[in-house]
Amino acid sequence: MSQSVFAQRIQALRAAMQQRQVHACIIPSSDPHLSEYLPERWQGRQWLSGFDGSAGTLLVSAEFAGLWTDSRYWEQAANDLRGSGIELMRAGEAGVPGPAQWLAGHLARGQRVSVDGQVLALQTHRQWQAALAEAGILLVSDVDVLDDIWTPRPAFPQGTVFEHMPPFACRSRAENLAAVRAAMAGHKADWHWLSSLDDIAWLFNLRGNDVPYNPVFLAYALIGAESARLFVAPEKMNEDLLGRLLDDGVTVEPYDGAIGALACLPEGQALLLDPARSTVGTFAAAAFVEVVEAINPSQLLKSRKNAAEADHVRRTMEHDGAALCEFFAWFEAAQGQGRITEITIDEQITAARGKQPHFVTPSFGTIAAFQANGAMPHYHATPESHAVIEGDGLLLIDSGGQYLGGTTDITRVVPVGQVSEAQKRDYTAVLKGMIALSLAVFPRGTAAPLLDTIARMPIWQTGADYGHGTGHGVGYFMNVHEGPQSIAYRAVVTPHMAMEPGMITSNEPGLYRPGQWGIRIENLVLAVPAAETEFGEFLKFETLTLCPIDTRCIEPALLTEGERAWLNGYHEQVRQRLLSRVQGRAKEWLLERTRPI
Numbered sequence: 001m002s003q004s005v006f007a008q009r010i011q012a013l014r015a016a017m018q019q020r021q022v023h024a025c026i027i028p029s030s031d032p033h034l035s036e037y038l039p040e041r042w043q044g045r046q047w048l049s050g051f052d053g054s055a056g057t058l059l060v061s062a063e064f065a066g067l068w069t070d071s072r073y074w075e076q077a078a079n080d081l082r083g084s085g086i087e088l089m090r091a092g093e094a095g096v097p098g099p100a101q102w103l104a105g106h107l108a109r110g111q112r113v114s115v116d117g118q119v120l121a122l123q124t125h126r127q128w129q130a131a132l133a134e135a136g137i138l139l140v141s142d143v144d145v146l147d148d149i150w151t152p153r154p155a156f157p158q159g160t161v162f163e164h165m166p167p168f169a170c171r172s173r174a175e176n177l178a179a180v181r182a183a184m185a186g187h188k189a190d191w192h193w194l195s196s197l198d199d200i201a202w203l204f205n206l207r208g209n210d211v212p213y214n215p216v217f218l219a220y221a222l223i224g225a226e227s228a229r230l231f232v233a234p235e236k237m238n239e240d241l242l243g244r245l246l247d248d249g250v251t252v253e254p255y256d257g258a259i260g261a262l263a264c265l266p267e268g269q270a271l272l273l274d275p276a277r278s279t280v281g282t283f284a285a286a287a288f289v290e291v292v293e294a295i296n297p298s299q300l301l302k303s304r305k306n307a308a309e310a311d312h313v314r315r316t317m318e319h320d321g322a323a324l325c326e327f328f329a330w331f332e333a334a335q336g337q338g339r340i341t342e343i344t345i346d347e348q349i350t351a352a353r354g355k356q357p358h359f360v361t362p363s364f365g366t367i368a369a370f371q372a373n374g375a376m377p378h379y380h381a382t383p384e385s386h387a388v389i390e391g392d393g394l395l396l397i398d399s400g401g402q403y404l405g406g407t408t409d410i411t412r413v414v415p416v417g418q419v420s421e422a423q424k425r426d427y428t429a430v431l432k433g434m435i436a437l438s439l440a441v442f443p444r445g446t447a448a449p450l451l452d453t454i455a456r457m458p459i460w461q462t463g464a465d466y467g468h469g470t471g472h473g474v475g476y477f478m479n480v481h482e483g484p485q486s487i488a489y490r491a492v493v494t495p496h497m498a499m500e501p502g503m504i505t506s507n508e509p510g511l512y513r514p515g516q517w518g519i520r521i522e523n524l525v526l527a528v529p530a531a532e533t534e535f536g537e538f539l540k541f542e543t544l545t546l547c548p549i550d551t552r553c554i555e556p557a558l559l560t561e562g563e564r565a566w567l568n569g570y571h572e573q574v575r576q577r578l579l580s581r582v583q584g585r586a587k588e589w590l591l592e593r594t595r596p597i
Contacts, residue, residue: 004083009047013048013146024059025114030119035214037054037213049084053069053073056068112140159210161232173205173250177248189270192271195282196274199277215360232255259282263288267288271289272292317546318578321578343381349397364400369381370393371516375512398520407479409506409524425462427519430511439562448486452487455507456509469488471486472486474504485499504525507522525542556597571593575594
């Protein structure tokens with residue numbers, strides 16, 4: 001789309017701001033459920049700016065338009081915003097103020113800033129409000145200026161809702177509700193409000209397809225000691241499912257009745273609400289109750305997979321690994337035989353997964369990035385802009401699948417043609433970091449961000465670094481990005497980030513050279529008991545992902561004997577567990593790529 005279109009939309013927004021008597025407008029990347037991946041209806045930041053990354057905040061004033069995004073997207077955003085009149089603000093870079101700080105330094109006392117409170121986290125609202133109040137600036141959150149100009153605005157998604165059934169559903173609705181109610185009692189709360197879609201889907205053993213890649217659906221929930229109200233468009237469910245929910249004490253009510261139900265809670269009773277997962281608009285509706293602020297109990301409960309769920313994930317990894325063997329065998333055989341692009345990679349890897357039992361959808365948009373495109377951690381090829389896989393270089397592929405028995409996420413880098421010595425040194429440094437975290441042993445309850453430096457040390461020792469975190473939680477047939485744990489040293493450490501047995505986390509250090517290449521190697525790992533001594537309980541990681549790591553990109557002399565032993569042991573396990581699941585060309589590829597070094 002022409003950049004002039006986005007410039008015109010910014011001007012239309014400014015006219016609407018003037019009509020509303022606001023002097024700046026903030027458009028976050030968010031929806032009423034604070035989702036990471038947004039239904040089209042709430043992709044206003046993308047509609048206004050043209051930048052389609054998953055994270056970013058757009059700020060528009062009478063004379064300035066700026067988009068804040070983190071280092072994963074700096075190169076992409078610079079390209080997307082070129083010619084739009086929107087300035088890239090490199091969030092996290094020294095000297096770059098946040099949106100609230102920019103406003104405090106550029107607006108006059110008494111001026112007004114608008115943001116739609118229906119899509120702004122209560123926690124974020126408080127931070128921005130405090131920063132602006134010091135400068136005498138008013139934050140207005142009951143106006144959606146974007147809605148004045150976005151016509152026609154996309155409709156609400158209307159995907160179906162289905163039940164996650166045994167044997168893959170390993171906890172009953174009754175068990176989930178009982179666990180949440182026990183946590184409510186611990187907080188002395190009469191009610192609990194949920195607007196985060198993954199928490200709701202987990203709690204009721206339901207799944208949907210309203211949000212790309214995440215098997216969730218638009219809904220709210222209000223839980224009492226003896227009642228459970230699920231606010232979702234009833235036409236999304238069939239009569240049998242509605243009946244089963246009712247049998248379990250769950251009443252289904254219209255989606256648009258949720259905020260009204262919250263406002264009608266008995267005065268003086270206590271409501272448990274998570275300020276990081278509830279919007280300021282929601283909080284305003286809870287005016288007559290005592291609000292108890294704490295993390296959603298379901299966040300902690302679903303992050304710890306039970307033994308049955310872990311077993312299903314292990315089997316799912318075998319299916320996923322077999323699909324990857326088929327894909328990589330095809331890729332190596334196809335090189336030089338015809339035109340292969342980054343989009344071809346996406347098509348072929350999704351097709352290979354589609355042949356596996358219990359596959360549902362990809363778990364995120366496949367990142368297939370050749371050479372310089374790999375230096376953009378969240379690069380996404382499009383029909384209008386993509387690379388042909390030819391010549392010499394490195395191809396980075398980050399992909400995953402949603403299966404009934406688990407969610408996968410894996411990154412591999414493979415050679416195309418000749419690999420340079422510099423590329424091998426970078427690749428080996430990243431591999432050393434991934435192995436270091438794979439071998440970590442640590443006290444139970446260690447804050448996840450503290451583990452980050454284990455993976456970074458071998459990369460830091462080369463004088464390099466990477467801008468993203470090393471690990472994120474992963475759901476069980478649920479969102480590929482799940483809290484509360486985050487292995488990222490820049491993250492603000494909270495008590496809820498403690499590593500506990502059963503947590504599945506990614507292990508994905510990287511190294512990116514803008515304009516040249518990018519390297520990331522990623523496995524999923526499961527936190528399991530390691531030992532119990534007089535010093536306490538210790539945990540370690542079980543590697544779940546099953547796919548060879550390409551040894552052609554390694555500089556073997558840079559590996560220690562311990563690192564070499566880990567890699568050979570991992571490849572032996574991959575070979576043993578996948579050999580019976582592949583045949584023909586895929587089997588030959590597996591045997592070749594798991595040879596010890």
